[in-house]
Amino acid sequence: MLSKIMFKEFKSIFNLNWIYFFILLIIFWIGEINLYSAAGGSLDPWALNQLTRFLFFLPLFFLVIMLEPKFIFNFAEVFLILVLIGLITTLIFGYTGMGATRWIRIAGFNLQVSEFTKIALVIFMAKYFHKLNAEKTIGLIKSIFPLIVSIIFFILVAIQPDLGTAVIILALGLVVIFYAGIKLIYPLLSLGVILLISPILWTFLKPYQQNRIQIFLNPDLDPLGKGYHIIQSKIAIGSGGLKGNGFLEGSQSSLDFLPEKETDFVFAIFSEQFGFTGSILLISLFFIMFLIPVLKTYKLTQVFNKIILFVLSFKIFFEFLINISMTIGILPVVGVALPFMSYGGSSLLSNLIICALLLNFMSISENKRMFS
Amino acid sequence: MEKNKTSEDSIKILNRRSFIIIIFGAILSLIVSLRLFSLQVINFNFYKKKSVENKLSIKLTPPLRGDIYDSKKNLLAGSTSMYEFVVFKNLSKDHFHEIKKLDSLIKLNLNFDEITNQLKKYNEYTGFSLTRASWEQIVEFEKNKFLFNSIKIIESKKRYYPYQNFSQIIGYMGQPTKSSEPYSKGVFHLEKSYEKHLRGTPGKIFNEVNAKGKTIREISIEKSIKGNDLDLTLDLTLQNYSQSQLPIEKKGSIVVIRVSDGSILSMNSNPTFDAQIFENRENNKIKDILNDDQRPLFNRAFSGFYPPGSVFKPISALVGLQRNLIDPQKKVFCKGHSSLGDRNYYCWKKEGHGKVNLKKAIKESCDVYFYELAKKTNIDDIASLSSNLGLNKEYDIGLSNIGKGLVPSKKWKKAFLDESWYQGETLITCIGQGYNQTSPLQLATLYSAILNGGKYPIPKLDKNAPTKFTGRSLNYEHQKIIINSLNAVVQEPRGTAYKLSISNPEFVKIGGKTGTSQVIRIKESEREDDQYKSKEIEERFKDHSVFVGYAPYDKPKYIASVIIENGGSGSAVAAPIAHKILDFAFKNNV
Numbered sequence: 006m007l008s009k010i011m012f013k014e015f016k017s018i019f020n021l022n023w024i025y026f027f028i029l030l031i032i033f034w035i036g037e038i039n040l041y042s043a044a045g046g047s048l049d050p051w052a053l054n055q056l057t058r059f060l061f062f063l064p065l066f067f068l069v070i071m072l073e074p075k076f077i078f079n080f081a082e083v084f085l086i087l088v089l090i091g092l093i094t095t096l097i098f099g100y101t102g103m104g105a106t107r108w109i110r111i112a113g114f115n116l117q118v119s120e121f122t123k124i125a126l127v128i129f130m131a132k133y134f135h136k137l138n139a140e141k142t143i144g145l146i147k148s149i150f151p152l153i154v155s156i157i158f159f160i161l162v163a164i165q166p167d168l169g170t171a172v173i174i175l176a177l178g179l180v181v182i183f184y185a186g187i188k189l190i191y192p193l194l195s196l197g198v199i200l201l202i203s204p205i206l207w208t209f210l211k212p213y214q215q216n217r218i219q220i221f222l223n224p225d226l227d228p229l230g231k232g233y234h235i236i237q238s239k240i241a242i243g244s245g246g247l248k249g250n251g252f253l254e255g256s257q258s259s260l261d262f263l264p265e266k267e268t269d270f271v272f273a274i275f276s277e278q279f280g281f282t283g284s285i286l287l288i289s290l291f292f293i294m295f296l297i298p299v300l301k302t303y304k305l306t307q308v309f310n311k312i313i314l315f316v317l318s319f320k321i322f323f324e325f326l327i328n329i330s331m332t333i334g335i336l337p338v339v340g341v342a343l344p345f346m347s348y349g350g351s352s353l354l355s356n357l358i359i360c361a362l363l364l365n366f367m368s369i370s371e372n373k374r375m376f377s
Numbered sequence: 378m379e380k381n382k383t384s385e386d387s388i389k390i391l392n393r394r395s396f397i398i399i400i401f402g403a404i405l406s407l408i409v410s411l412r413l414f415s416l417q418v419i420n421f422n423f424y425k426k427k428s429v430e431n432k433l434s435i436k437l438t439p440p441l442r443g444d445i446y447d448s449k450k451n452l453l454a455g456s457t458s459m460y461e462f463v464v465f466k467n468l469s470k471d472h473f474h475e476i477k478k479l480d481s482l483i484k485l486n487l488n489f490d491e492i493t494n495q496l497k498k499y500n501e502y503t504g505f506s507l508t509r510a511s512w513e514q515i516v517e518f519e520k521n522k523f524l525f526n527s528i529k530i531i532e533s534k535k536r537y538y539p540y541q542n543f544s545q546i547i548g549y550m551g552q553p554t555k556s557s558e559p560y561s562k563g564v565f566h567l568e569k570s571y572e573k574h575l576r577g578t579p580g581k582i583f584n585e586v587n588a589k590g591k592t593i594r595e596i597s598i599e600k601s602i603k604g605n606d607l608d609l610t611l612d613l614t615l616q617n618y619s620q621s622q623l624p625i626e627k628k629g630s631i632v633v634i635r636v637s638d639g640s641i642l643s644m645n646s647n648p649t650f651d652a653q654i655f656e657n658r659e660n661n662k663i664k665d666i667l668n669d670d671q672r673p674l675f676n677r678a679f680s681g682f683y684p685p686g687s688v689f690k691p692i693s694a695l696v697g698l699q700r701n702l703i704d705p706q707k708k709v710f711c712k713g714h715s716s717l718g719d720r721n722y723y724c725w726k727k728e729g730h731g732k733v734n735l736k737k738a739i740k741e742s743c744d745v746y747f748y749e750l751a752k753k754t755n756i757d758d759i760a761s762l763s764s765n766l767g768l769n770k771e772y773d774i775g776l777s778n779i780g781k782g783l784v785p786s787k788k789w790k791k792a793f794l795d796e797s798w799y800q801g802e803t804l805i806t807c808i809g810q811g812y813n814q815t816s817p818l819q820l821a822t823l824y825s826a827i828l829n830g831g832k833y834p835i836p837k838l839d840k841n842a843p844t845k846f847t848g849r850s851l852n853y854e855h856q857k858i859i860i861n862s863l864n865a866v867v868q869e870p871r872g873t874a875y876k877l878s879i880s881n882p883e884f885v886k887i888g889g890k891t892g893t894s895q896v897i898r899i900k901e902s903e904r905e906d907d908q909y910k911s912k913e914i915e916e917r918f919k920d921h922s923v924f925v926g927y928a929p930y931d932k933p934k935y936i937a938s939v940i941i942e943n944g945g946s947g948s949a950v951a952a953p954i955a956h957k958i959l960d961f962a963f964k965n966n967v
Contacts, residue, residue, distance in 0.1 A: 184398060323402070329413075
């Protein structure tokens, strides 16, 4: 009985958007090849681990695909509360690494709750705006509640401190509010306010965060210290040229000049080997991956479905762009992973869940009473 | 929760907003793509070059240093094998602990602060040399080898100085200070000034490295090239002989130069030190040398400046002749002192020399003759002739701390003492006292200038350097008068160094001039009380004994300049030493 509420009928699996699923597999496989070359042509220590995680997460992936949208709709608040508890637990009992408390241990895994916050927040806000959508435009007062919720989660993550993830969470909140249809005056107004208070926000940043932003503005301030990442990353990417050095031929990365090459700077490894051509192909692949769910939204009428599909799809593409911008020096290094390509369990799991949700919602046939 | 009145309009807004966000995403993608285009296509060459530089490491291999020889190809400084304790940081995290362990096991007396400082400059894979290892130390180390993971014994080259009598000319080497140039450098005297000549070209090993400096593979090797050898004008046997002639308990210096080309044949100073101690890094002995108040590192031959005393008189005589202030035959009466204003200036011979002409004045070193001359002399003429004859000059021959000395002039006194010149000062300057400051090497050069007729060869140590002449020609007649007088000093009865001809008639016949360099101004009363000559006068206030001589007197080949600090009179101490050395040089044809 319970399974009937939670899950769709099994045959719906055949309605999946297989093109999207294959693009996902292709991107993950490029990521695998990239981790293999980052280790200098070795499955150890990253590529094999990441593949194992992928296979381990696959059942959960299909489970999410089979979830009944109504179930997700009904439990939206519960997910958010679970995530809230998780974040607070992280702050109190969390495992500290590299000066930040971002992980909690659950059943032998180090889980980064902030990654799942993004999903829960979007689902919660989708439901909230779905309920309000009867009105033609959403006024300031009504958009203030989701804004406050977004800011609360932003702060909870920012004090870990994990500025990159926090900014993404806030940005996703704002995208939902914007997409849901509030008057353009409000986002413009809040942008103005943010610009005005940014000098005050600056003083709240940790010294290392201020450092990163200063060094982003001028990496040559500290070429062997904190500017080293950006400089070395640009050398790796630039030396790739038009066609790239070829598979396993990236000397910058294989000779360890590039720190954090398996996580935040994994794009540099890719771009050094496959050049401008490869990079543009990768950008196109992610852009197509972004557009497939988005095109589906034009055929949908239920606000909940539209927001889930649009904003979660945007999330993956947005993180992709932010990450690349970091590695090529047009944004400060704030620690945003490259979806499906950066080494790391939480990022992989949360993005797989997002893709599963997208596949799930792309395959639904709407009826007007589906969330009643 | 009725959702069936979903408005068509609100859905339109969502779709419109969706479109805006897609455009926003597309613009971001475009910016990223353009940036990638700029990095990878437009600036490709720049980043490619950076990338190549990044992965290449050039490791230098020390070249063999050039050898230093004396004029007869006797080795004075060479290279020999040695063993060192070398730390490699990458071999053990505990490397500093191991250094301390090694120090306590083998009593190396290492300076840990210094080592900590130096180690920071070395990357993990470049060995840092702690200290030399003797055979006993190597044996001790090998027995306990299992205790040390990061320390190895490595063979390399060290400088080898077979004769310590050359240390004050050749100098010594210092430890490497940079990780990029891991080999010793000359830091003193010729080792320093001929560094480029001696050093050679380091070999280069091009390695592909990773970011931590670990070698991945060797790409190419350029072999090191040995430095150039250096041949000196010095003569091994003469240098050693001269050193043996310096009284051990006295400070002093002997310089021998060749008249024809200014070659420095020997240059000694006492006390001296052994450069090998520095090369061996025997820290305790180095400390002793540096703290010794006898200053063994100080080479008195060119860094020691003294009033020349009567050795200076030929210059005064030449000025008198050039300016027509004296007739060499005309006699002056010396009654033991001369007056200027209300002051008396005394001759060293209290009872006076009687009637004195120029030759006798030089031969018997009469002070009064020169006082009378000085009364008519402009001090600036003295200064200018001195400079023409090699004084008041710094010779650029590669020696550290070579000084310039001083012959006073009106301009100098105004500039440095802010006082005008008094004629009385000319009187004492003309007999080589007062402000006059000359080094033994300068005095040898002065006599070389006189013997060469004014145009004299600049002293040199590098045998292969061309001989360069400088100075202005002297009037031949004037030169002859002076040389005759200087010959008479030794060869004629009553000459201040006539004793030399009597006591060693078999020695080569020489000419020269004695000098007594006053350490303190003697008060008139003391002179009259004869206290001046008292043997009880404190050692350090005793006069310096000076002699500059040349041999053979009729066809001068060698000049010897000798100073014995607090030695007493020139004729008693310095002159016999100079005579022996000139004889040695002459008989051995150095």
